[in-house]
Amino acid sequence: MKLKNKKQLILEAAFEVFSNKNYANARVEEIAEKAGVGKGTIYEYFQSKAHLFLEMHKWQMEEYLARMEKGLSREASPSENIYMLIKNHTLFTKKFNNIAGRLVDEVGFNTEFNKEHRQVMLNTYKRLLSRVKEILDTGILMGEFRHMDSQLVADVLFGTMGGISHAMILSGNKQDVEEVSRTITDLLLNGMLNKRSM
Amino acid sequence: MKLKNKKQLILEAAFEVFSNKNYANARVEEIAEKAGVGKGTIYEYFQSKAHLFLEMHKWQMEEYLARMEKGLSREASPSENIYMLIKNHTLFTKKFNNIAGRLVDEVGFNTEFNKEHRQVMLNTYKRLLSRVKEILDTGILMGEFRHMDSQLVADVLFGTMGGISHAMILSGNKQDVEEVSRTITDLLLNGMLNKRSM
Amino acid sequence: MKLKNKKQLILEAAFEVFSNKNYANARVEEIAEKAGVGKGTIYEYFQSKAHLFLEMHKWQMEEYLARMEKGLSREASPSENIYMLIKNHTLFTKKFNNIAGRLVDEVGFNTEFNKEHRQVMLNTYKRLLSRVKEILDTGILMGEFRHMDSQLVADVLFGTMGGISHAMILSGNKQDVEEVSRTITDLLLNGMLNKRSM
Amino acid sequence: MKLKNKKQLILEAAFEVFSNKNYANARVEEIAEKAGVGKGTIYEYFQSKAHLFLEMHKWQMEEYLARMEKGLSREASPSENIYMLIKNHTLFTKKFNNIAGRLVDEVGFNTEFNKEHRQVMLNTYKRLLSRVKEILDTGILMGEFRHMDSQLVADVLFGTMGGISHAMILSGNKQDVEEVSRTITDLLLNGMLNKRSM
DNA sequence: GATGAATGAGAGTTCATTCAT
DNA sequence: AATGAATGAACTCTCATTCAT
Incomplete structure (x- = not known):
């Protein structure tokens, strides 16, 4: 061994x-x-530096996926799962300098990585996305979430999480994970509009 | 001539x-x-490749800022301004391979760029953020948006826009800008929750 | 003009x-x-940097030659002339960072300077040397100097002067010109041996 | 192997x-x-071209020093030691295009070499000089040399040797080492003056 | 004649990769 | 299997020289 x-x-x-x-x-x-x-x-x-990077990347995506799964459960409400998703992502990001986000660009724009490489990476992302979509679909099915294009919202949700990473890096990584996660979840769930004014 | x-x-x-x-x-x-x-x-x-990159970056940030301002107006409702923000960003991203987003990482993680460089970049970002925050604060003041930590939400909004970029790149840039922007704006304004179920 | x-x-x-x-x-x-x-x-x-250097060099050699001539006179004793020679050289060296000495190597070892260049330079040096030899020959003729290979001694004398330059640079250029010149002249004229012990 | x-x-x-x-x-x-x-x-x-040059230079100075020591002995008379010094230097110079002398200028005037480098070099030179001074002091103590500022004379002697290099290079390196060394030693020991005329 | 913006040959240096041990 | 000394392609940057103005 x-x-x-x-x-x-x-x-x-x-x-x-x-x-x-x-x-x-x-x-x-x-x-x-x-x-x-x-x-x-x-x-x-x-085989090469590129291959090492690629394998490391695949491994990290698995790690990331596992981390994201942690705390998610069929019993918990979709809203709670969304909160866990955001929190876990934020924790992961904070810990590893948003490597996940950066790796996308790295592979996407580095000519050293050929089509095949890119496909491998994309597949891993798709698995991630489908997991998020699944949560959304469950919420919609349960009536907790309103009807929406779950594919696009998954993209956005995933994107938002990536965005948080940028924000945290820019702000110097000083924010409290719990609080940030709560606020963001609240924003995504309830929206920005003042309901009373409607 | x-x-x-x-x-x-x-x-x-x-x-x-x-x-x-x-x-x-x-x-x-x-x-x-x-x-x-x-x-x-x-x-x-x-002076050097790094300086060229930096100046290009500053110039692009200005360009980006100008592009973002386009279509924003004091007369329009804050919600409409949010929509414009998202739409303009998405357009810009689609056009330029999310260069803005990638530049952040580039400057943030490349040791060739020293503290001073990073400061210059950060300042441009802060200007962008304060513009977004301004729109949010106006909305809150006008009662259109509910009370919220506008600083953090600005971060997230900004982040979300960055995230859209990733999503678009991953999905191969095939989505319709208008539609994507509409959906995202709606999501951010109204949230994901099904109000009737409450 | x-x-x-x-x-x-x-x-x-x-x-x-x-x-x-x-x-x-x-x-x-x-x-x-x-x-x-x-x-x-x-x-x-x-024509080129090399030509500029060469012309500058020729001009400086003339300048140097003129400087060396200063104070020399047919009326003065050969010994006094030797002293003047050494003193003038030391002054010149001190003032101009031993440029004369350094130029020799520059031209001698830089492949950018071709044979013709080197010949031009050599001719200037030969004029300098023949002036020194003349003084020596006069001293020998007058019986003040003992019989010697004036050509070789001129070389050495000239060399010694170059050497002083090195010494002065190494020692940080702090020495008193008059004193140094006196000591050296005395050394060259009387030698190092203790006459009484003979 | x-x-x-x-x-x-x-x-x-x-x-x-x-x-x-x-x-x-x-x-x-x-x-x-x-x-x-x-x-x-x-x-x-x-580390760099400059470091390579520097190490080569240090090594050569050691080599030079060793070469100079060769043939010197406590039993030999100071005058004989002076002769050996001059002969060995002349041999070394002839063999290696006066590299020692040229290196001084190189290091002294090339801004690529910083203070620290220069110090290293200076220290090697000082060791050389102190060896020459030692020989002179011995000669003075033994009464063979007359009383003189041995420090300054060491400088000059060392300088003279450097000067010989120049002379040899200029004259095209054609001279006989033994003869040149003899003449110079004689000049330095006995001086140029005609003793009978005094 | 005088200029300096433009050039590109050529330099030092880095680092992924190889291969003899 | 494990190594790290050796390599050279490829990079950034400098600066003597040219030439249109």
Whole structure:
């Protein structure tokens, strides 16, 4: 089981380094150092820097997905699930410098990643999105949410979460996760309009 | 009779190249070629690649700001202004591959850009945010929007717009701007909850 | 007479810049700025940077030669002339960062200067040397100096003067010219040996 | 079984190239070629071209110092030691195009070399000088040399040796080392004056 | 004649990748 | 399997020189 350990070690080191630098600025040697292995060893487990990035990315998306699932439950109300979604995302973002969000652009705009790479990544995103859509659809079905284009709203919800990341990075990461999550959930659920004025 | 200022020509070429590649992958020579000038000429107008990027970025932020202002008016209702905001952002994003969003990460995570650079960028963002906050505050004051932490909501609104960009890129940029903007505005204004069920 | 003035202006600026940097580090633009002319103007008067250097060098050698002649006289004793030689050289060196010495190496080892250039320079040096040799020969003829290979001694004397420059630069240029010159002259005239012990 | 340490190989190549060109004209790639290594390899062993130059310089100064010590002995008379000094220096100079002398200027006037670099170099020179001064002081103590400012004379002697280099280079390096050394030693020991005329 | 904007050859340097050990 | 010394392609940037004005 040593082999699996070493590969995992490299993936973790890669994640750490790619989180703090962007793809181009991250040096393979730094990843090797952080993983405690030789530079050449990385090429035993990964074809190239791009492949390492890609595998790390896939792994992180799984991690992220698992994290998002945490706290979600069929018993909880869709609204509560939405809150958990936002909270978990915000926690994840805060912890890892919004790596998830940044990775999208990285893969999307770096010519080193070919079509195939991009497809792999897109598929992972689609899985994420379909999970969000599922929650929305459940809410609609239960009558808790009004009728809406759940696909588009899932996109937006997902996007909003990404946006929170930007906001948090820009504001210097100083905000309280619970409070931010509450406010955002409230906003998304109830909207901005003053109901009494209607 | 120069048709165009050469500095502007370079900025535009830089924008084009940086939009399609990321900072590290963009080659100075390619920018020069696209601008129709010699490699050295770029260094006549900009100290370094990083400075070129920064100036291009500042210019684009102004452009973006101007674009966002378009269609906003004191006479229009705050809700209509929110719609315009979202629509304009979506248009801009669609047109320019979400460069604005990506630039944030670029500057935020690239060690080549020092504190001073980041400050410059942050200031532009703050101007944008304060404009959004102004619209929100007007809405609150007019009683159209309910009472809320307008600062945080501005962050989120701004973030959401950024998020839309991601969504559009992921979905391959095929969506209709008007429709997307309508749906999102509606979502933000009225929320997701089914009012009748309350 | 304006033309001559401008050429001279450039030569003087070149001298100043080449004195403080070496050939490669001296920028043509800096010379132009110091001369108060445009960069292109330099190329009106000189074929290339190398030619500018060369002409500046020739001019400085003349200047140096003239400086060395100053104070020399047929009436003065050869010993006094030797003293003047050393003193003038030391003064010149101190004033101009040993540019004369450095120029030798510059021209001697820089492949940008071809054979012809080197010959021009060598000729100037030979004139200098023959002047020193003349003084020595006069001293020998007058019986003040003992019989010796005046050609070689001229080389050495000239070399010694160059060496003083190095010493002065290394020691930070703090020494008193009069005193140094006296000591050296005394050394060269009387030698190091203790005569009484013989 | 490496025949030679690779770092040493590079240093030797650097020495050869820097001896024939000056710092600015010497290309790193040429050094690499001469060393039989790739361009990148040089940067495995040295931080930069400037650092390579500096280390090469330090190494050469040690080499020079060792060369100078050769043939010197406590048993030999100070005069003989002076002769050895001059002869060894002349040999070294002749062999290596007066690189020692030229390096002084290189380091002294090239802004790429900072204060710290210069200090390192100065210290090596001071060691050289103190060795020369020691010989002089011994001679004075033994009564063979007359009383004199040994510090200044060491400077001059050292300078003279540097000067010989110039002379040899100018004269095309054709002179006989033994003869030149004899003449110079004689000049320094006995002076130029005709004793009988006093 | 005088200029300086424009140029591009050529330099130093980095770093993903290879391969002998 | 694991390594890291060695590599060279590819990059940014400088600056002598040109030439349209």
